[in-house]
Amino acid sequence: xxxxxxxxxxxxxxxxxxxxxxxxxxxxxxxxxxxxxxxxxxxxxxxxxxxxxxxxxxxxxxxxxxxxxxxxxxxxxxxxxxxxxxxxxxxxxxxxxxxxxxxxxxxxxxxxxxxxxxxxxxxxxxxxxxxxxxxxxxxxxxxxxxxxxxxxxxxxxxxxxxxxxxxxxxxxxxxxxxxxxxxxxxxxxxxxxxxxxxxxxxxxxxxxxxxxxxxxxxxxxxxxxxxxxxxxxxxxxxxxxxxxxxxxxxxxxxxxxxxxxxxxxxxxxxxxxxxxxxxxxxxxxxxxxxxxxxxxxxxxxxxxxxxxxxxxxxxxxxxxxxxxxxxxxxxxxxxxxxxxxxxxxxxxxxxxxxxxxxx
Amino acid sequence: xxxxxxxxxxxxxxxxxxxxxxxxxxxxxxxxxxxxxxxxxxxxxxxxxxxxxxxxxxxxxxxxxxxxxxxxxxxxxxxxxxxxxxxxxxxxxxxxxxxxxxxxxxxxxxxxxxxxxxxxxxxxxxxxxxxxxxxxxxxxxxxxxxxxxxxxxxxxxxxxxxxxxxxxxxxxxxxxxxxxxxxxxxxxxxxxxxxxxxxxxxxxxxxxxxxxxxxxxxxxxxxxxxxxxxxxxxxxxxxxxxxxxxxxxxxxxxxxxxxxxxxxxxxxxxxxxxxxxxxxxxxxxxxxxxxxxxxxxxxxxxxxxxxxxxxxxxxxx
Amino acid sequence: xxxxxxxxxxxxxxxxxxxxxxxxxxxxxxxxxxxxxxxxxxxxxxxxxxxxxxxxxxxxxxxxxxxxxxxxxxxxxxxxxxxxxxxxxxxxxxxxxxxxxxxxxxxxxxxxxxxxxxxxxxxxxxxxxxxxxxxxxxxxxxxxxxxxxxxxxxxxxxxxxxxxxxxxxxxxxxxxxxxxxxxxxxxxxxxxxxxxxxxxxxxxxxxxxxxxxxxxxxxxxxxxxxxxxxxxxxxxxxxxxxxxxxxxxxxxxxxxxxxxxxxxxxxxxxxxxxxxxxxxxxxxxxxxxxxxxxxxxxxx
Numbered sequence: 023x024x025x026x027x028x029x030x031x032x033x034x035x036x037x038x039x040x041x042x043x044x045x046x047x048x049x050x051x052x053x054x055x056x057x058x059x060x061x062x063x064x065x066x067x068x069x070x071x072x073x074x075x076x077x078x079x080x081x082x083x084x085x086x087x088x089x090x091x092x093x094x095x096x097x098x099x100x101x102x103x104x105x106x107x108x109x110x111x112x113x114x115x116x117x118x119x120x121x122x123x124x125x126x127x128x129x130x131x132x133x134x135x136x137x138x139x140x141x142x143x144x145x146x147x148x149x150x151x152x153x154x155x156x157x158x159x160x161x162x163x164x165x166x167x168x169x170x171x172x173x174x175x176x177x178x179x180x181x182x183x184x185x186x187x188x189x190x191x192x193x194x195x196x197x198x199x200x201x202x203x204x205x206x207x208x209x210x211x212x213x214x215x216x217x218x219x220x221x222x223x224x225x226x227x228x229x230x231x232x233x234x235x236x237x238x239x240x241x242x243x244x245x246x247x248x249x250x251x252x253x254x255x256x257x258x259x260x261x262x263x264x265x266x267x268x269x270x271x272x273x274x275x276x277x278x279x280x281x282x283x284x285x286x287x288x289x290x291x292x293x294x295x296x297x298x299x300x301x302x303x304x305x306x307x308x309x310x311x312x313x314x315x316x317x318x319x320x321x322x323x324x325x326x327x328x329x330x331x332x333x334x335x336x337x338x339x340x341x342x343x344x345x346x347x348x349x350x351x352x353x354x355x356x357x358x359x360x361x362x363x364x365x366x367x368x369x370x371x372x373x374x375x376x377x378x379x380x381x
Numbered sequence: 382x383x384x385x386x387x388x389x390x391x392x393x394x395x396x397x398x399x400x401x402x403x404x405x406x407x408x409x410x411x412x413x414x415x416x417x418x419x420x421x422x423x424x425x426x427x428x429x430x431x432x433x434x435x436x437x438x439x440x441x442x443x444x445x446x447x448x449x450x451x452x453x454x455x456x457x458x459x460x461x462x463x464x465x466x467x468x469x470x471x472x473x474x475x476x477x478x479x480x481x482x483x484x485x486x487x488x489x490x491x492x493x494x495x496x497x498x499x500x501x502x503x504x505x506x507x508x509x510x511x512x513x514x515x516x517x518x519x520x521x522x523x524x525x526x527x528x529x530x531x532x533x534x535x536x537x538x539x540x541x542x543x544x545x546x547x548x549x550x551x552x553x554x555x556x557x558x559x560x561x562x563x564x565x566x567x568x569x570x571x572x573x574x575x576x577x578x579x580x581x582x583x584x585x586x587x588x589x590x591x592x593x594x595x596x597x598x599x600x601x602x603x604x605x606x607x608x609x610x611x612x613x614x615x616x617x618x619x620x621x622x623x624x625x626x627x628x629x630x631x632x633x634x635x636x637x638x639x640x641x642x643x644x645x646x647x648x649x650x651x652x653x654x655x656x657x658x659x660x661x662x663x664x665x666x667x668x669x670x671x672x673x674x675x676x677x678x679x680x681x682x683x684x685x686x687x688x689x690x691x692x693x694x695x696x697x698x
Numbered sequence: 699x700x701x702x703x704x705x706x707x708x709x710x711x712x713x714x715x716x717x718x719x720x721x722x723x724x725x726x727x728x729x730x731x732x733x734x735x736x737x738x739x740x741x742x743x744x745x746x747x748x749x750x751x752x753x754x755x756x757x758x759x760x761x762x763x764x765x766x767x768x769x770x771x772x773x774x775x776x777x778x779x780x781x782x783x784x785x786x787x788x789x790x791x792x793x794x795x796x797x798x799x800x801x802x803x804x805x806x807x808x809x810x811x812x813x814x815x816x817x818x819x820x821x822x823x824x825x826x827x828x829x830x831x832x833x834x835x836x837x838x839x840x841x842x843x844x845x846x847x848x849x850x851x852x853x854x855x856x857x858x859x860x861x862x863x864x865x866x867x868x869x870x871x872x873x874x875x876x877x878x879x880x881x882x883x884x885x886x887x888x889x890x891x892x893x894x895x896x897x898x899x900x901x902x903x904x905x906x907x908x909x910x911x912x913x914x915x916x917x918x919x920x921x922x923x924x925x926x927x928x929x930x931x932x933x934x935x936x937x938x939x940x941x942x943x944x945x946x947x948x949x950x951x952x953x954x955x956x957x958x959x960x961x962x963x964x965x966x967x968x969x970x971x972x973x974x975x976x977x978x979x980x981x982x983x984x985x986x987x988x989x990x991x992x993x994x995x996x997x998x
Contacts, residue, residue, distance in 0.1 A: 159901065403844075523932075534962050658851065
C-alpha cells in the first residue's frame with residue numbers, strides 16, 4: 023500500500039492468487055438462526071435472522087446491501103466477515119476456503135476481510151488513544167510497538183486527520199466524522215482486500231457523510247479494495263455501489279447492477295422500497311403507503327415467499343412454494359429476483375410466457 | 382407462563398443438589414478423619430464399626446454422598462454427638478422458634494422499610510429524606526450482633542424494661558402467643574430486622590425516585606390524575622424490585638439468625654448451629670445446615686416466581 | 699495524499715494548534731474522589747485506624763496481653779486504662795488498636811481473594827460464553843444459594859477455628875458475587891464493536907482480554923468488590939464472635955465483643971466498644987466505596 027510518505031507499511035500486502043476473473047469472495051448458503059429463551063427446552067422459538075444467503079463479490083467491486091431494519095443485513099455482514107460463526111454453508115476467499123463449518127480462521131487469514139461499523143459509543147475503545155487503537159492490530163501480528171505507532175500516524179494522515187493534532191486524542195475528543203475516519207483507518211491498517219461496512223455513514227450529518235463517502239471512494243480506488251456496503255439509505259447505496267442486493271427477512275430477494283436495479287426493479291418488495299422514498303418534488307405526493315402492514319415476525323415467517331403477506335400481487339402459489347433467486351428474463355445480465363411473477367412458466371398469473379412452449 | 386414456572390423449578394433442582402453436595406462435604410473438609418468428626422470421643426469400637434457401615438465410610442465418596450442423601454431424604458440426619466439425640470429431632474424442635482423470629486422480624490422489616498422508603502422517596506431531599514438516608518446508611522453497616530448487645534444493654538440492663546435472654550419466662554422452651562413471650566420476642570426482632578429494614582428502605586426509596594422521574598408520571602400528573610392515584614401507580618411500579626430485595630433479605634435474616642440467636646440464647650436453628658460449632662458436633666452442624674439451606678433454596682424459588690408474577694415484563698419473556 | 703483534504707467543519711472549529719491535554723482515567727477518578735467531603739472523611743478515618751494498627755507497637759499505650767486483676771472491668775477513664783479494662787484487666791484501648799491488625803486483615807484479604815479468583819472466573823465465563831460460561835456460573839449459583847453468613851459460618855465451623863480457616867471460608871463467600879458481577883460486565887463489553895474489531899484483527903484472546911477488555915471491566919468490578927468490604931468486616935468479626943477466628947488471648951474485635959459480653963451488667967459501655975469499631979469501619983468502607991462509585995460514574 024503506497025501511502026506516499028516514503029514509508030513502507032510494516033504489514034505485508036495480501037497477495038492476489040486467483041487473478042482478475044476469480045471472485046474475491048463467494049459466500050454460499052450462510053445461515054444464522056438465534057434461539058430465544060422461553061418455553062421448555064426443545065420448544066424454544068427461533069429467529070431466522072439469515073437464511074441460505076449466497077453472495078459473491080468480484081475483485082474491485084462494491085456490493086451494496088439494502089433492506090429494512092431487522093432484515094438481517096447486520097447479521098449477514100458479520101457472517102461474511104467471519105466474525106459470527108454461521109450455522110451452515112461456506113465462505114471462499116480468492117479461490118481458497120476461508121471458512122467452513124468447524125473451521126477456525128487463522129489470524130493471518132483474518133486480515134483479508136475487515137469491518138467498518140456504524141459510529142457509536144462503542145466503536146472505539148474509550149480507554150485507548152486512537153494511536154493505540156490503530157497500533158493494536160499490527161502489534162498483534164508481530165510489528166514492534168514503535169513501528170506500529172509510526173504506522174498508526176501514517177494512517178491517520180491518510181484518512182485526513184493530521185497526526186500532530188489527533189494522534190494522542192481519545193475517542194471522546196473526536197467528532198462523529200472524525201471517529202469514522204479512525205474506524206476506517208483501523209480497518210485498512212490490516213491491509214485487507216475486502217471491507218465490510220455496516221451502516222458506516224448512517225449516524226453522521228449529511229455534510230460529514232459526504233466527506234466520509236468521498237474518503238471511502240478514494241480508499242477503494244487507491245488501495246484496490248472491494249466493499250460490501252450495507253445501508254438503509256438508498257441514495258448512498260446507489261452512489262457507491264456497483265451491484266446492489268436487496269434483503270428481506272433474512273433472504274436475498276433481488277440483486278442487480280446498481281443502475282439497473284434502481285431504474286427497473288423487478289421484485290415487488292424492491293419496487294415498494296423505492297416507491298417509499300419521498301420525492302423532493304411536492305407534486306409527487308405519495309397518497310397510498312406503498313407497503314401494507316407491519317413487517318412480519320422473523321420468528322414465524324410466512325410459508326413460501328416471505329413477502330407474500332405484504333405483496334400486492336401475491337397468489338396461492340406464493341404461499342405454497344418459496345421462490346428461488348433466478349435470472350430475470352429481459353433484463354441485463356446478472357439481474358436476479360426471487361419472485362414467481364418473474365419466473366417463466368411458474369404458474370403465477372403475471373409470469374412471462376415460456377417462449378415456444380405450450381401453455 | 383406455566384413454562385416459565387416449570388423452567389424455574391427445574392432449574393432449582395440441580396442447584397438444590399449442588400447445595401446438598403456442599404453440605405455433605407462439610408464433614409469431609411474438617412481436619413482429621415470423618416469418623417472422629419461423626420462420633421463422640423468415647424465411642425466404642427462397636428459404635429465405630431456400626432457408623433462405618435451405616436455411613437458407608439469405607440466406600441468411595443459418591444456412594445457415601447448417595448447414602449447420606451438417601452437417609453436425609455427419609456428424615457434420618459444422623460445423631461448429635463453432643464446430646465445423643467437424633468439430629469432431626471433437635472432441628473425439628475428448633476425450627477419453629479426460628480420461624481417465629483423470622484416472621485416477626487420479616488414483617489417489621491418489610492412494613493417499616495416499605496413505608497420509610499416510600500416516604501423518603503416521595504418527599505425527596507426534604508428533612509425526612511435525609512433522616513431516612515442517615516438511618517439506612519448506618520443500618521446497612523451495623524453489625525447485628527452488636528446491635529443485639531446494645532439493645533440488651535439499653536433495654537434490659539439499664540432500663541430493665543425487657544428481658545435480655547431466652548424465648549420465654551422461666552426457661553420456657555417454646556413460644557406461645559402471650560404477653561410474657563411477646564416481651565422476649567421484641568429485642569431479637571429489632572436486632573434481626575434492623576439491617577434488612579435499612580436495605581429495604583433504601584431500595585424502596587430508589588425505586589420510588591426512579592418511577593417518579595419517569596416521564597409517564599409527569600404525563601399522569603399533567604392529565605390531572607389525583608395524587609392518590611399517582612401514588613398507586615408509583616407503588617405498582619416500584620413493587621417488583623422491592624419484593625425481590627425483601628425476599629433476599631428474608632434469606633439474610635435466616636443466615637444472620639446464627640449470631641442474633643446466640644446473643645439472646647433464642648433456641649432456634651441458628652443457636653443450634655452455633656452450639657454445634659462450639660462443640661464440634663458435625664452431624665448436628667450438617668443436619669441443621671441442610672435444613673436451613675434447603676429452606677433458602679425454596680425461598681429463593683418462591684421469591685423469584687412472585688417477582689415474575691408481579692412484573693409483567695418478566696412474565697412474557 | 700495527505701494534506702489534500704479540506705478540514706472538516708468540526709476540525710475548523712478547533713483553533714489551529716490546541717495542545718490537547720488529557721489526564722489519565724485514574725487521575726481523573728482520584729481527583730473527583732478527593733472532592734467529595736464525606737467519602738474523604740471516611741477514607742481518612744480508615745487510614746488512621748489502619749496506620750494505628752500497623753504502628754501499634756509504637757502507638758498503643760500498653761501491652762495488649764498484659765493482664766491485671768486489679769483492673770478487671772475497669773471503667774472508662776481510669777488512669778492507666780483509658781477506655782477501660784477487659785475481663786482479664788487488659789487495656790481495652792491497646793487491644794482495640796492491636797485488634798485492628800487481625801480484624802482488618804480478616805476483612806480485606808477474603809475480598810481481595812474474591813476479587814482475583816472471582817474476577818478471573820467471571821471474566822473468563824463472560825468472554826468465553828457458551829458451555830464454559832454455563833459451567834462456571836452454575837457452579838457459582840450453587841454457592842449463591844446459601845445466605846452468605848450462614849455459608850461462612852458453616853465452612854469455618856467445619857474447618858475449625860483459626861485465622862486461615864476464617865479467611866478461606868469468607869473468600870468462598872465472596873468469590874461467587876464478584877464472579878457474577880464480572881461475568882455480567884464482561885458479557886456486555888464483549889459485544890462492543892471495538893472488541894469485535896479487535897477480534898477481526900486476528901489478535902489472540904489473551905491479548906484482547908488484556909488490552910481491551912480488562913480496562914473496561916475493571917472499574918465496575920472494583921467498585922463492587924470495594925462495596926463488599928463493609929459486609930466482610932461484619933461477617934469476619936461475626937465469625938470471631940462465634941469463636942471461629944483467632945483464639946484468645948489474641949486481640950480481635952469480634953473476639954473481644956464475645957468475651958466482654960459477660961461484662962454487660964457491670965461495665966456495659968466497655969462491652970460495647972469493640973462493636974463500635976466494627977461499626978465505624980463498616981460504615982467508612984461503605985462511604986468510601988460509594989464515593990468511588992460516584993467518581994467513576996460521570997461520563998468524562
